[in-house]
Amino acid sequence: MIAALVNGVSGDSIFVADRSVHYGDGVFETVAIRDGQLELWPQHVSRLRKGCERLGFAAPDCGLLAREAIQLSGNHQRAVLKIIISRGGGGRGYRPPEKPTPSRILALYSWPEWPDEYYSQGIRVRICNTRLGRNPQLAGIKHLNRLEQVLARSEWDDPAIAEGLMLDTEGRLVEGTMSNLFMVCNGVLLTPDLSHCGVAGIMREKVMEIARQRGIRCEIGRFVPSELEMAEELFLTNSIIGIWPVRRTDNGDYSAPGKITSILQKDIITGPLT
Amino acid sequence: MIAALVNGVSGDSIFVADRSVHYGDGVFETVAIRDGQLELWPQHVSRLRKGCERLGFAAPDCGLLAREAIQLSGNHQRAVLKIIISRGGGGRGYRPPEKPTPSRILALYSWPEWPDEYYSQGIRVRICNTRLGRNPQLAGIKHLNRLEQVLARSEWDDPAIAEGLMLDTEGRLVEGTMSNLFMVCNGVLLTPDLSHCGVAGIMREKVMEIARQRGIRCEIGRFVPSELEMAEELFLTNSIIGIWPVRRTDNGDYSAPGKITSILQKDIITGPLT
Numbered sequence: 237m238i239a240a241l242v243n244g245v246s247g248d249s250i251f252v253a254d255r256s257v258h259y260g261d262g263v264f265e266t267v268a269i270r271d272g273q274l275e276l277w278p279q280h281v282s283r284l285r286k287g288c289e290r291l292g293f294a295a296p297d298c299g300l301l302a303r304e305a306i307q308l309s310g311n312h313q314r315a316v317l318k319i320i321i322s323r324g325g326g327g328r329g330y331r332p333p334e335k336p337t338p339s340r341i342l343a344l345y346s347w348p349e350w351p352d353e354y355y356s357q358g359i360r361v362r363i364c365n366t367r368l369g370r371n372p373q374l375a376g377i378k379h380l381n382r383l384e385q386v387l388a389r390s391e392w393d394d395p396a397i398a399e400g401l402m403l404d405t406e407g408r409l410v411e412g413t414m415s416n417l418f419m420v421c422n423g424v425l426l427t428p429d430l431s432h433c434g435v436a437g438i439m440r441e442k443v444m445e446i447a448r449q450r451g452i453r454c455e456i457g458r459f460v461p462s463e464l465e466m467a468e469e470l471f472l473t474n475s476i477i478g479i480w481p482v483r484r485t486d487n488g489d490y491s492a493p494g495k496i497t498s499i500l501q502k503d504i505i506t507g508p509l510t
Numbered sequence: 511m512i513a514a515l516v517n518g519v520s521g522d523s524i525f526v527a528d529r530s531v532h533y534g535d536g537v538f539e540t541v542a543i544r545d546g547q548l549e550l551w552p553q554h555v556s557r558l559r560k561g562c563e564r565l566g567f568a569a570p571d572c573g574l575l576a577r578e579a580i581q582l583s584g585n586h587q588r589a590v591l592k593i594i595i596s597r598g599g600g601g602r603g604y605r606p607p608e609k610p611t612p613s614r615i616l617a618l619y620s621w622p623e624w625p626d627e628y629y630s631q632g633i634r635v636r637i638c639n640t641r642l643g644r645n646p647q648l649a650g651i652k653h654l655n656r657l658e659q660v661l662a663r664s665e666w667d668d669p670a671i672a673e674g675l676m677l678d679t680e681g682r683l684v685e686g687t688m689s690n691l692f693m694v695c696n697g698v699l700l701t702p703d704l705s706h707c708g709v710a711g712i713m714r715e716k717v718m719e720i721a722r723q724r725g726i727r728c729e730i731g732r733f734v735p736s737e738l739e740m741a742e743e744l745f746l747t748n749s750i751i752g753i754w755p756v757r758r759t760d761n762g763d764y765s766a767p768g769k770i771t772s773i774l775q776k777d778i779i780t781g782p783l784t
């Protein structure tokens with residue numbers, strides 16, 4: 237962590253009674269800072285607001301968040317900004333306070349150094365044993381209850397494996413531990429439905445938007461792992477990595493980047509620092 | 511909150527990079543302090559250890575925890591001690607550090623003032639709309655991912671309703687938002703199976719143990735809400751409340767406390783301060 241702002245004040249600690257600590261009662265965003273700009277900022281703020289709304293409290297003012305984000309990122313050209321919004325302090329017990337005062341944690345991290353090959357030759361992924369529980373009430377939003385992702389990510393330490401795919405408890409493909417999944421089958425772009433679990437990624441939305449503009453058919457559906465084998469191309473997305481083509485899974489190899497993946501990569505600000 | 515110890519030091523703040531804040535990556539216990547004693551301490555420590563083990567990190571030393579618990583509770587005769595153990599600090603990203611240094615938060619709260627009638631005449635409960643997602647990997651332990659309980663508890667503010675019952679996403683009865691559920695049917699004590707979701711309560715275990723000692727048959731099973739109507743008695747348990755008989759649900763009334771509930775209440779240190 238390079239620096240943090242907690243409720244607008246420079247510091248590295250939070251009140252121990254905060255509901256993020258006790259219940260994971262909040263949401264977060266991970267924003268790419270590229271060329272000194274907060275990338276896809278309106279989309280991140282919009283998802284943050286939707287998340288807070290789903291949890292039943294008002295998100296902090298957009299202008300305030302933007303000012304604090306700019307203050308913290310300062311003159312960093314390339315960095316990662318994590319924003320955590322919790323319901324704030326509270327007494328003991330699950331019941332939310334009637335008039336919560338949400339907490340704001342903005343933390344700045346250095347840009348992760350991934351190999352150039354991740355973009356140019358693709359990554360290797362595994363299928364995780366840890367499953368995602370299904371609950372439509374929490375699906376889609378980027379909330380702070382992330383034990384399933386932690387357990388999934390702790391399943392491997394082989395540095396040759398860049399990401400793990402997760403299934404839900406019914407055996408459907410959902411997403412990566414920190415990314416969304418796309419498949420290309422017969423030239424059609426497919427991505428798993430997230431109405432029961434998973435995080436509706438900002439980059440996932442962006443990729444679907446660009447695909448449609450390019451005349452690439454795009455469908456959201458329910459898929460089992462065996463369908464991976466029928467895909468011509470696979471790739472993963474998130475706001476920081478952009479697009480990572482997949483060259484190998486537990487069950488097969490793929491040309492990486494594939495034809496459609498390459499088209500989308502060109503349109504997404506992504507890849508290593510040039 | 512009366513006072514807190516954070517990693518052994520008196521204070522009320524925690525490092526903002528703690529994995530409890532970011533992921534709910536930890537477990538907790540809520541211990542009753544009665545007559546200056548930490549009630550059911552070995553059981554709480556044992557569940558804490560099991561929880562940490564399930565999450566893949568070593569729990570802090572038992573002796574250290576006991577010393578800190580005694581230090582914090584001081585000469586309080588009746589209070590609530592909440593213990594949070596997280597995996598500790600970490601970089602950005604779900605991957606746990608190879609050698610985590612778990613954080614210890616011990617927080618002391620005043621004893622909640624419930625009406626005497628909750629014990630002598632029973633409580634009213636509702637059935638919540640918020641469901642519990644099913645994931646055997648997280649079931650049973652008292653982890654920090656508690657958004658489902660927060661959402662369930664925010665469904666009502668009628669002070670006449672003391673607790674809400676929760677179903678899983680398949681419609682099975684699981685538990686209360688902060689308690690475990692027992693039914694008495696044809697003289698047999700029944701409580702929901704917790705292998706897919708729910709918290710395996712210390713008081714639930716204690717009640718089953720006492721029931722067996724008293725020759726009351728006790729079964730763990732899978733139940734749907736309509737089975738509540740066939741019960742002769744209902745009650746809820748947790749470490750702080752002990753046993754609360756239920757006198758009314760959305761679907762029916764019960765004699766409260768019923769015959770078996772009364773027997774168990776007499777054996778459990780419970781009820782208002784006398």
